[in-house]
């Protein structure tokens with residue numbers, strides 16, 4: 001594969017093949033005829049560069065074809081350089097950025113325990129993870145190791161391909177840690193084996209399967225580039241060079257290596273008849289196992305019709321009837337508090353929502369949800385809350401893994417400034433089109449006294465870049481909503497709940513925000529405009545002279561400014577709330593023009609970088625934003641100093657009107 005593509009990573013794949021073959025042929029339960037079967041074992045690959053190993057294995061299992069692997073790494077082939085989630089072909093996750101794959105696996109394992117506790121052990125399955133030296137070194141493994149150990153996730157069996165070689169050095173050149181002790185200290189069950197010895201692999205997996213209360217780590221001492229030889233037949237195993245170079249381009253001999261391994265270099269894409277026969281038997285055994293499991297499921301369904309209907313709804317993503325207009329919101333509240341009230345309602349109405357917070361639940365206000373449930377504890381998943389501890393990246397990845405597992409609705413929260421710690425997951429969750437829900441509070445410099453480290457400035461612009469980046473289904477890969485008041489926050493939650501084809505997030509305020517006046521009579525109803533990304537929240541005439549636009553807490557400043565301008569001058573003002581430019585850009589052109597008609601100057605106000613709104617402003621408009629880090633001071637002082645007052649906005653807008661006259 002690697003040789004034909006003239007690029008790729010042969011060494012790790014060759015060393016890990018023994019484990020992966022034993023796992024797939026003797027242990028991993030899946031339905032060869034329906035890879036979407038909800039109760040299958042999961043296998044999460046962490047080192048995506050070992051894709052050739054996975055693709056070869058899936059080909060043996062009949063889930064990929066020889067044609068597929070002949071087109072390894074080619075345009076639109078199902079065998080990209082690093083695997084991309086493809087459940088139909090048995091690929092549970094996208095991998096490539098090291099560390100994420102095993103974290104997704106741990107998230108899936110949590111989702112499994114959550115569902116099993118509600119519906120019974122009959123539906124339990126194992127979650128296998130495959131990690132390499134790179135993933136073990138990535139910081140995220142600290143979070144995964146700690147949380148999986150703390151929760152006693154006995155359904156996890158992780159194989160560590162310890163081949164002592166990484167991309168540019170030997171492992172011993174960068175670490176002297178005792179990995180076994182590290183995981184043991186997190187309360188993992190750890191065994192070390194020869195990872196190329198099939199009996200040791202077999203026995204290790206069996207031993208781990210019987211360990212119910214702790215996650216298991218099998219440290220497999222493997223040989224990088226196992227079987228690689230040079231032209232003269234001498235070994236070329238254990239070489240850094242085989243990490244990312246086709247053998248033919250390294251000091252090894254491709255032809256001699258294939259011959260040495262018992263293959264025919266003339267016909268490299270061949271499955272030997274005895275192997276084909278063996279795997280046909282393997283797959284038949286799996287079919288038989290699955291048939292029995294499906295019978296069990298049917299029996300359970302017949303005996304438990306109500307719970308079965310609930311489980312089906314969970315697995316198919318059908319929400320119960322919800323009416324967020326029933327949530328009692330307080331007047332002029334912070335949007336994080338409005339979100340908290342919605343979460344309390346959801347805790348009572350949505351049985352499969354799992355909310356996580358990275359040690360901020362009483363500040364990001366996810367405790368609205370927590371107060372109605374309990375946090376997960378070792379072996380106890382009866383509650384629906386994950387106290388992730390201070391680990392934003394891990395938490396985001398666990399939530400994404402829960403989404404990949406299916407059957408649950410993952411939500412996770414932290415301060416907006418610390419969304420930076422989640423960025424690698426946001427990107428891959430967007431690429432994988434997973435409906436994870438993110439809550440980010442403390443959305444602007446108005447966090448005040450905590451100072452510039454806690455005051456997000458550029459974060460919204462970063463997030464909006466993902467709105468501009470299409471996923472492989474051709475849609476904006478992320479939905480980011482910054483609601484303007486409590487009513488719009490409840491609406492934003494409604495949209496979030498219905499966004500099941502990609503990740504989405506809410507950006508919420510710490511400080512109180514004045515409720516926007518209803519244009520007509522019902523502000524909650526009117527905030528449905530959020531579904532179009534941008535909509536008019538204030539106007540006294542449909543013939544505006546100037547349009548003011550913003551999102552979040554800046555909108556209410558604009559409404560105040562608009563009223564002052566209309567009071568003092570003959571100019572008519574429209575105020576537009578833009579919770580999501582990305583969604584607005586998806587609307588028909590005539591709608592976009594109806595909100596922002598040509599010719600009328602537009603003034604944008606943002607507590608972020610001006611670029612956050614510049615895409616909505618034409619030559620005759622301007623954006624007032626921040627182009628510097630914040631400072632530590634009470635937020636009312638910062639409002640004055642930075643010019644985020646209605647008086648300052650009036651001044652800016654009058655200047656704009658005069659420039660245009």
Ligand SMILES: Cc1ncc(C[n+]2csc(CCOP(=O)(O)OP(=O)(O)O)c2C)c(N)n1
Nearest residue numbers: 012096097098132133134135165166167243
């Ligand atoms: C987050 C991240 N950083 C860096 C890389 C680039 N990279 C790919 S593989 C690798 C290390 C490979 O070592 P190991 O995981 O032991 O794989 P092996 O060489 O044994 O195949 C690195 C640094 C990456 N894929 N992801």
Ligand SMILES: [Mg+2]
Nearest residue numbers: 133163165166
């Ligand atoms: Mg390695």
